Amino acid sequence: MTADPAARRGIPDATVARLPEYLRALSSLAGQGIGSVSSEELAAASGVRSAKLRKDLSHLGSYGVRGVGYDVDLLAAEISRELGLTQDRSVAIIGMGNLGRALAAYSGFVTKGFRIVALVDDDPAVVGDTVAGITVRALDDLDRLAAEGLSIGVITTPAHSAQLVCDRLVTAGVHAILNFAPCVLAVPDEVDVRKVDLSTELQILAFHEQRKALASGLGLEEVAP
Amino acid sequence: MTADPAARRGIPDATVARLPEYLRALSSLAGQGIGSVSSEELAAASGVRSAKLRKDLSHLGSYGVRGVGYDVDLLAAEISRELGLTQDRSVAIIGMGNLGRALAAYSGFVTKGFRIVALVDDDPAVVGDTVAGITVRALDDLDRLAAEGLSIGVITTPAHSAQLVCDRLVTAGVHAILNFAPCVLAVPDEVDVRKVDLSTELQILAFHEQRKALASGLGLEEVAP
DNA sequence: AGGTCTTTGTGAACGTGCGCACAAAGTCGC
DNA sequence: GCGACTTTGTGCGCACGTTCACAAAGACCT
Numbered sequence: 001m002t003a004d005p006a007a008r009r010g011i012p013d014a015t016v017a018r019l020p021e022y023l024r025a026l027s028s029l030a031g032q033g034i035g036s037v038s039s040e041e042l043a044a045a046s047g048v049r050s051a052k053l054r055k056d057l058s059h060l061g062s063y064g065v066r067g068v069g070y071d072v073d074l075l076a077a078e079i080s081r082e083l084g085l086t087q088d089r090s091v092a093i094i095g096m097g098n099l100g101r102a103l104a105a106y107s108g109f110v111t112k113g114f115r116i117v118a119l120v121d122d123d124p125a126v127v128g129d130t131v132a133g134i135t136v137r138a139l140d141d142l143d144r145l146a147a148e149g150l151s152i153g154v155i156t157t158p159a160h161s162a163q164l165v166c167d168r169l170v171t172a173g174v175h176a177i178l179n180f181a182p183c184v185l186a187v188p189d190e191v192d193v194r195k196v197d198l199s200t201e202l203q204i205l206a207f208h209e210q211r212k213a214l215a216s217g218l219g220l221e222e223v224a225p
Numbered sequence: 226m227t228a229d230p231a232a233r234r235g236i237p238d239a240t241v242a243r244l245p246e247y248l249r250a251l252s253s254l255a256g257q258g259i260g261s262v263s264s265e266e267l268a269a270a271s272g273v274r275s276a277k278l279r280k281d282l283s284h285l286g287s288y289g290v291r292g293v294g295y296d297v298d299l300l301a302a303e304i305s306r307e308l309g310l311t312q313d314r315s316v317a318i319i320g321m322g323n324l325g326r327a328l329a330a331y332s333g334f335v336t337k338g339f340r341i342v343a344l345v346d347d348d349p350a351v352v353g354d355t356v357a358g359i360t361v362r363a364l365d366d367l368d369r370l371a372a373e374g375l376s377i378g379v380i381t382t383p384a385h386s387a388q389l390v391c392d393r394l395v396t397a398g399v400h401a402i403l404n405f406a407p408c409v410l411a412v413p414d415e416v417d418v419r420k421v422d423l424s425t426e427l428q429i430l431a432f433h434e435q436r437k438a439l440a441s442g443l444g445l446e447e448v449a450p
Numbered sequence: 451a452g453g454t455c456t457t458t459g460t461g462a463a464c465g466t467g468c469g470c471a472c473a474a475a476g477t478c479g480c
Numbered sequence: 481g482c483g484a485c486t487t488t489g490t491g492c493g494c495a496c497g498t499t500c501a502c503a504a505a506g507a508c509c510t
Contacts, residue, residue, distance in 0.1 A: 084434060203310065207241050239467060279488065290488080294488085
């Protein structure tokens, strides 16, 4: 059983997390008119080692040609299919603060198979405004949106509202949430939550900065010659 | 040698990545007037298992009391110290598009020991504008900023400008970069780069959505009773 | 057609991270 | 003061991810 040619049923999470980067690198190459790449070249363009790239790609089948490399268009199509980008997915952004508005105006991910179908806010003073060509709707409209096939919810509210909004998304049937609010969200097992937090990122950078400063400042310098 | 009480010289990366979350949970608890927590409670507030939390905390020393738990303020201070947040770090944001402006206006990370000291853009039409109370400066001012002790650079430019900006930051002596542009940056080994990309996050969510849809739609449903 | 050369795909070794389960250590009640 | 109880800190086993090194497989030249 599972005589599946691509040996699916389990692409490692670490690999999935890198596939978008490979896809971007491939798009860039295609835009330059390049039709074929070696694992070495594609790995360099993606910021990984070639062995890791080859092992990642091997999880979705054997699409390279030994002695030549990978066909750019074919591989891009294959990764897109694997990531589920062949069908458009509808996205709602909840929370029309600075970040929510910036994301609404960001055109970068519209091109990748994602479509912003709704902007939502709970402030009556904001509801009805037009942001990036879309009219802001009220929180109560979430149920109707979900019924229309909403796929992903993006939460850009303050932390104290995030769990409430999250609960309403889950109740409405949304199974994928991208959370920009600085808090942990409680969700049922079948719901995927990914978190993006720039404060966290800055703190991680600060840690490494301090580590480097300490290492060069004391204790690890060479013995005087 | 290394009879260091805290047994430092190597906190795992995975642990470092979670410390900010613990810190945020502790701040929240402190705000509620709670002075002591068990690993079980703090883990729940941070979205991890208690065993993982205890192992993480053990890497920075023994600050808990058996039978009681952790002192909220003490532990928060200890994590802050470990992350290097005791000294303020200055941050520059380069790229005054929608995202750059949103980050500049975001007050969330000012409270955490980070200070935005400069906003930068290469468009002469934008230089001189005031965003979030700060005057936008030209790209050429980066060297001067770095000389004043700039610690972290945040890149919010389009992808095609990111490498150029990155190079100037590195030349100016910045060792920590947070990259929001959808591209890989080439930097020397001594420079840390962290990348945040919402398109990537959406694609990862899309993958899991598709996987769930396939699993429930075909092949994995139960045998008819 | 055969040999050489390039590049993929992968088996094996290695390191890291995670969770369990428990001993050590301290508190609280009496 | 002592015993029971609670909670931390950690040793161990397992699974996952990464890297190395090489055999298999095809292209290209002659």
